[in-house]
Amino acid sequence: MESHWLTHAKRLQAIASTGLHFCKDVHDRERYQEIADIAHDMLAQLGNVPLERITDLVSDFAQRYSTPMVEVRGALIEDGKILLVREQHDGLWALPGGYADVGLSASENVIKEIHEEAGLEVAVRALYGVRHKAKGPYKADHRDFYKLYFLCERQGGPAPVAGSEATDAGFFALEQLPPLSLGRTVERDIQEAFDFQQGKTTQVLFD
Structure with missing residues (x-):
């Protein structure tokens, strides 16, 4: 779970972003901008990264309601065994997936991601988890995420082959997992998939 300071800094950033988007009064805009500057500085110090890196991560800052x-x-x-892909970014392993693209449903996004990363055609069987990244055991992130987990079934086809967004793909037993990319997938996510698939859990897990 992320620190309280990171949570507060992200919340201040979101308030400032939404305020600057909607506010018309020049004096109130100055105050929201000051809050934004403070929040960005806090995030940069908490992450020990340059201030420019923080602003790059929120390219849509003050352009919409912050969500x-x-x-x-x-x-x-x-x-x-469960399908995992090796991420190009850090060389570690994760459940296939990524950002949800505009214009596609959540399940359509999952189908697309598995095809792009592992070369497999799948159908989505069920949603088994909705997690708030900030409240889980993931690597800290300056952005705020909802993570949606789906159980899938293969629609025929060959063995998995790494696509353009991964360097390797394969199936792993729960007791023989490779090093995980902890900003993307933690062991709990994989255990919950097995539990749902085996009928040990029948309801969607959420924070």
Whole structure:
């Protein structure tokens, strides 16, 4: 779970972003901009990164009502093993998925991501988890995310092959997981997929 300071800094940033988008009064805009500057400085110091890096991460700052980003992940389990892909970014492993694209439903995004990252055609069976990234055991992030997890089934086809957004893909047993990319997937996400697939959990898990 992220620190209280990171949570507060992100909340201040969101308030400033929304305020600057809607506010017309020049004096109030100055105050919102001051809050934004403070929030960005806090985030830069908390992450030990240049201030420019923080502003780059929020390219839509003050352009709309500030809301969490959406990430989708797909769990494909076959013969007691789960599909994982090796991320280009850090060389670690994760459930296939990524940012949700505009114009596609959540399930359509999952289907697209698994095809792009592992070369497989799948159908979405069920939603098994909706997680707030900030409240989970993930690597800290300056952005705010809702993470949606779907259980999938393969629609035939060959063995998984890494696509353009991954360097490797394969199936792994729960007790033999490779090093995970903890900003994207933690062991809990994988355990919950197995539990749902085996009927141990029948309701969507959420924060």
